[in-house]
Amino acid sequence: MFVAAILFGSILPLTALFLMQFPFVFLARVQRQWLRSLRGALFLAVFIFFTNFIFSFINAGYVIIASNVEFAVFFLTTSPDLLGLALEESHVPYEFSFAFTTAVRFVPVLAEEAQTIMDAQKARGLELEKGNFMKRIRNYIPVLIPLIVSAIRRSLELAEAMESRAWGATKKRTNLYGLTLHKGDFVLLGITMAILVVAFYVLLFVPVPTLTKLFL
């Protein structure tokens, strides 16, 4: 669905895709977290709406909402470990799958760290909401630099800690758990493939009416 969301540039199919997510969200019972990420995406989208308005590409903001919330469904329901395992079993080199899972897993850690850093700088009189647009962007420098520095420092430490636990010592790794596909997985795969095929078909052969044409 994420792919489908990227395919379309106009409002109506994106709305359809957006609505199509509801059954998945409710099935996965992640409504609350999903709504929260929708709120986050909305904020970003409003920003993009605004900047894009000047260049009159209003739709790009909507692409972000529709695609972003689909990302949310994916990451809220899939543990990074399983994702890494899936990559590994589809013969992606372990170095890559490991880097990927580590990156995903460290997102919440970084978010928490960003919060602590913001607190520390606020305690030194930093007011993030103060000033005009450019000043506000500059206000984030004291937050971003410590965040980047500590992320680099952390990754170096992580590399050392992993190497001291014999990371990469053998070429052939074994896994404690294996992944198997169940009936439900095939059903879901079928549904998503169908949506994708329909999306391609609509994109190529069905003339999608634009909002203006629909109402005028």
Next chain:
Amino acid sequence: MIVVEGVRFTYSGGVEALRDVSLTVKDGEFVAIMGQNGAGKTTLVKHFNGLLKPSKGTVRIDGVETTKTSIAKLSRTVGFVFQNPDHQLFSETVEEEIAFALKNFGFEEEVIQKQITWALNLLSLTQYRKTSPFMLSGGERKRVALASVLAWDPQILIMDEPTIGQDHEQKEKLRQFIVQLQAQEKTVVIVTHDVEFVAECNPRVVLMKEGKIVADGKGKDILTNLEALAQSSIVLPQIAQIFTQLAPLGLSRNVIDIYEAKDILLQAWGRRRT
């Protein structure tokens, strides 16, 4: 003065970190807040400069409720030094790092220069004035972080785990430094696990457990109170351990100070010889 009344605090994730905490810290007092990880110590002190606002109850700093003012205004009175200096250092030089808060508070350029010199001197960092804070050692970075808060001379100073990563000499300097602040009638609140450091300083000790205050009193009384300490999984300071074992000989158990211990032992020694 810090007045906390009936404060409850629940994080957005649903964790109840403070359950009905009431505490008054008078001007010029030195308080150590101790307790297990997750007892709510840091959550409590983050209420003092408004970083967190109580879900229920009130926190007042010099009579002003923290919900009715900004963090920036409160920080002018309440300096907060975070546990990890790497969470705040970002400037190219130590000097600029210290100037950051002073600029935020709108000090004049001359005053800023004067305060930087003063703060650097206070924490023996003068030689690093033009050095990048990222080039310094862990202990030095911690001192830069402290200097960058002290520079605006807040009336209340809060330090989260100030002794972590410091060698013994630095700890001793920190202790002397707190004594110095006390002489200027400053209020000092530390959050710490370092029992020996607290025993050496002998401040008022507030013991927390599961979001509640379970004991509050003189360091000497709390740090020798076996039941209270066991409850919050804190071990006795070494001197108190010796005196607990010597209790059958009729010596006082209520000792955490080295010099007092020496006097008591010498006295006991003398009694035996005569």
